[in-house]
Amino acid sequence: MIEKALRDARKIVIKIGSNTLAQSDGTINREFMRDFASQCADLIESGKQIVLVSSGAQVAGVSTLHRWARKRDIHYRQALCAIGQVELMDNWRQAFSERSIHIGQLLLTKDDFQDDYRTLNMRNTLFTLVDEHVVPIINENDSVSTEEIKIGDNDNLSALTAILWGADLLMLFSDIDGVYDKNPKEHGDAKLIEVVPDVAVLRNSILLGSSNSFGTGGMATKLEAAEKVTAYGIPMLLANGSASRCLSSLVDGSRLGTIFLAK
Numbered sequence: 001m002i003e004k005a006l007r008d009a010r011k012i013v014i015k016i017g018s019n020t021l022a023q024s025d026g027t028i029n030r031e032f033m034r035d036f037a038s039q040c041a042d043l044i045e046s047g048k049q050i051v052l053v054s055s056g057a058q059v060a061g062v063s064t065l066h067r068w069a070r071k072r073d074i075h076y077r078q079a080l081c082a083i084g085q086v087e088l089m090d091n092w093r094q095a096f097s098e099r100s101i102h103i104g105q106l107l108l109t110k111d112d113f114q115d116d117y118r119t120l121n122m123r124n125t126l127f128t129l130v131d132e133h134v135v136p137i138i139n140e141n142d143s144v145s146t147e148e149i150k151i152g153d154n155d156n157l158s159a160l161t162a163i164l165w166g167a168d169l170l171m172l173f174s175d176i177d178g179v180y181d182k183n184p185k186e187h188g189d190a191k192l193i194e195v196v197p198d199v200a201v202l203r204n205s206i207l208l209g210s211s212n213s214f215g216t217g218g219m220a221t222k223l224e225a226a227e228k229v230t231a232y233g234i235p236m237l238l239a240n241g242s243a244s245r246c247l248s249s250l251v252d253g254s255r256l257g258t259i260f261l262a263k
């Protein structure tokens, strides 16, 4: 099912979570980024178009400064993102340049998706970048977003992006293999659910755990993202980004994940 969804999709939005980009000590995982960019390049060479949604501005900020890791104050968090976003993109730029691919940055807020004129401009920019073989990399504009205008998590941001661009598939890479019937970190007998035909039915049948340590989402926002895109006819794939060759192994069918079928 996953192999087929990937084979059939030409336009793919891929979201990478902070937990996937961070190492256990909280610093940014450059090795992962290099390897991931190279797998994206393979997909592009096989005829796919890719838009990335990358979290990790805060993680990269801490990684660069080596301080403010525990500051919860909004001004410090926004300042950290201002510092980290540059670092994050610098790392992506280096990673993609090894395969001679240029990247472009789009920093978006909730307001942008509610304004027809801005959404049109965002769409046009995405189409132009992709047509010119540049990989757009999107994040929330954390340094200007306050609670009122925040999307809040990149799962929902990537879903909005997939709808805006008219993607054929949304892929979320997280620190979990997919959706389980129970939280696998707490229950040894938890089973991976490979295919989800209906998010609402799934919601009532699983136990949701709390959100993870670096990211903002947890499973709840992944289900919200799935609900959003599947309603627009876009399937969503949730898979583990920490597995080696995480993207290629899904393409060749050697790894599992959870696929949410389009309505």
Ligand code: GLU
Pocket (backbone or CB within 6 Å): 017, 018, 054, 055, 056, 057, 058, 059, 081, 139, 140, 142, 152, 153, 154, 155, 214, 215, 216, 217
């Ligand atoms: N935009 C945040 C960052 O780059 C992450 C949001 C999320 O993890 O969902 O740090």
